[in-house]
Amino acid sequence: MNDDASPAPGPEPDAPAKVTSGQDDVPYRFERSHAVGDITEAFGGLEAGVETDTTVSVAGRLMLRRDQGRLAFGTLQDASGRIQLFATAASTPGFEQFTALSIGDWLGVRGAVMATRRGELSVRVDEWVLLARAGRPFPDKWHGLTDPDTRYRQRYVDLWVSDDARDAFARRSQILTGLRRRLDEQGFVEVETPMLHPIPGGAAARPFVTHHEALHADLYLRVAPELYLKRLVVGGMERVYEIGRVFRNEGISTRHNPEFTMLELYWAYADHTDIMELTENLVAGVAAEVCGSTAVVYDGREVDLAPPWRRATMDEVIAEHTGAEVSLDTPRPELAARCDSLGIATEEGWGAGKLLLEIYEKAAEPHLWGPVFVTDYPAEVSPLSRRHRSRPGYAERFEGIVAGRELCNAFTELVDPVEQRSRFEAQAALRAAGDEEAMLVDEDYLRALDYGLPPTGGLGIGVDRLVMLLTDTQAIRDAVLFPTLRPDPSA
């Protein structure tokens, strides 16, 4: 921990005056025999009025208390659930103090498993100890916390009082575990690559800049692990993946957090069609495991993730939703005119590929629900993906749209160092022209390609978006424990 933290923290200026004794007079450990969930599972059918011979030790937080004179009930909550505490003046030592506990106090309780006359499964409080005081009042036991700002800034409170929040983050953990297990089973090796990059790359995004004092060098928080992972394929790691945080210096919204979790994988000898199969199986498998079905409801609308997902080219999707029969063969002026008629702002320097992408993103993609793989992106806007084997100007790239949102981005990887260099240089030209999200030339990556990158398929999945999908949360803040917020001016 923070041993060198300077001045001894004094009493908090805004701490309630009532709490003057600090927190250091409680036990150093507590031996627990059962999680609450173990007891409700084992004794769920206990008949009303029955007292068992089973003595348990449980620990958790006192969430509710119902005093009844010389009798008192409490609700104890731990990570596995809630159970009632049953205390009487006759059998509970320190009964007076027990009934003086605050909601939010942490307790250790030892006693017999029983069911009250009304049939509520309970632990009789034969012994108890205060494990931590709640020095601050808990939110309203019925309404809980609704102020989003407080929920995110004080997640430690939100997690106690909001079942939805606890459930979502438990499920997030299952999703991560499920993704890893499935990939491990398929022979993928999990790796960790640098987060501090001398040259930001692997995605079109503005990076955060930081500085290393000893190296006297600016470094960038990674916007994607892509270029490092493909170096590993060059190095002979045929199936690699990384699940980790990436950082993009962009706006915050219900779908964007400046730091978010990305799953990227690279698979030697595979192409984008293999990646599509892998993706749909991966997502459907995790959904079935975590949600109990591949058919999940998002935002009140069903989406069935069972493979195979529909495949459609970008041109087809545009035609479906705009009626416009356009492609990279369409003369550029005509594409520009099409943008105008659709109300899409364009820029002088944009090529046909960028115009086509804009038409797709603004006029077609918003209508998609999915799941659907939209394939055949213009190569011009896909600087890291390999040219389409049969469609000039296009790349073997696809994005997966699920529940109306981009869930993943994938392609057959560009393996030719000569073409990669010219793509990088085109990006660098865009950057020189003011595009802060364009990529830079990464000489070491080009050298790696020159050593030989085998045919490789790659995939990136926005894990937070997957979590949102499978937890039916509409805001990324509800899928991330501590979302980025403006620093609290009062803190």
Add this chain to the structure above:
RNA sequence: GCGCCUCUAGCUCAAUUUGGCAGAGCAACGGACUCUUAAUCCGCAGGUUCUGGGUUCGAGUCCCAGGGGGCGUACCA
């Protein structure tokens, strides 16, 4: 970035067509109660109405500036 909305007790919310003593429930505090389930009942206390200006005899309310948050939009996954 920009636009709209919002901020009242620890929590959840009230406070009449620009304005007239800032309230309730829960939590807390004092008390009653041996089977409660958001326990109930009696009592008591609780406020820089986000901050700073302004208008007014008088501002939670109207105006200006600032701060936090939400939504939309732009960028993106």
